[in-house]
Amino acid sequence: MTSPPPDGSRDRRIEDPTNLWIIHPAGRALLPWFVARGISANAVSVIGLLLGGFAALAYASWHAWPFAFLGLLFSIGWLIADGLDGMVARATGTASALGRTLDGICDHGVFALIYILIASSIGTLEIWALAIAAGVLHAVQSSLYEGERARFHRRCKGLVSPPPAPSRNLLVRLYDGVAGSVDRIAFVFDATLQRAADPVALGQAYGARAAKPMRLMSLLSANVRVYAIFLACLAGNPRYFFWFELIPLTAILVVGLTWHRTVESRLLRNAGAASEHPSSSQSHIQRT
Secondary structure (H helix, E strand, C coil): CCCCCCCCCCCHHHCCHHHHHHHHHHHHHHHHHHHHCCCCHHHHHHHHHHHHHHHHHHHCCCCCHHHHHHHHHHHHHHHHHHHHHHHHHHHHCCCCHHHHHHHHHHHHHHHHHHHHHHHHHHCCHHHHHHHHHHHHHHHHHHHHHHHHHHHHHHHHCCCCCCCCCCCCCHHHHHHHHHHCCCHHHHHHHHHHHHHCCCHHHHHHHHHHHHHHHHHHHHHHCHHHHHHHHHHHHHCCCCHHHHHHHHCHHHHHHHHHHHHHHHHHHHHHHHHHHHHHCHHHHHHHHHHC
């Protein structure tokens, strides 16, 4: 098993390779400069949104291949900013519910701009229908994936997934309502983890099994979409990306969620059997 990054916030077993070798190292290199100048995590999120806006403007001229490459470069800049804002928040102790929601809104906003400007550049009813359908599914896929990823990181440390604290901010409540919709289904395993005699051991057993479905669902990350948009535009037909969003990525979400819940169910059965035979509880955990 590989080690997590220096801040301990991510498990490398389920990270996109480009995050490991390009995006996050670039963010960590920039982190001291931003912290020294007092640039807040929310400001970094807005900078990322601006970079994503420039990427969208470049992709509006996708017919010319240099603009496709320009769109890719701005998109990579946005990905770096998207990781950097969390690093700044953790380094300065300024993480907040509003910041988390702003980060999510900026992420969705970047792709919304790209989808809209690409659809506008073609202008047919068919491309608008594709773009809107892809955008709706993208929002659902991303929210559910981020919820699964956060749950995985907590459980691997033997911690349960607490519901977010109620917020007076309407945007925060709406975002948490979508992103946390699967939490209610996954609560059964969290309750068992909370009651476990050794939650860390159970969490480690869970992590060893759940890493596989989480690696599959890492294909739902923003990185994959960034490269897929670039390749579709470079190939001369952005429709390829929208269909990629509609069919393969939706299938990955369904399979990944089902696989993840199956892992939980098997561990719950093992935990139940171990509770009936306490002397063999450790062997149950080890075999999982």
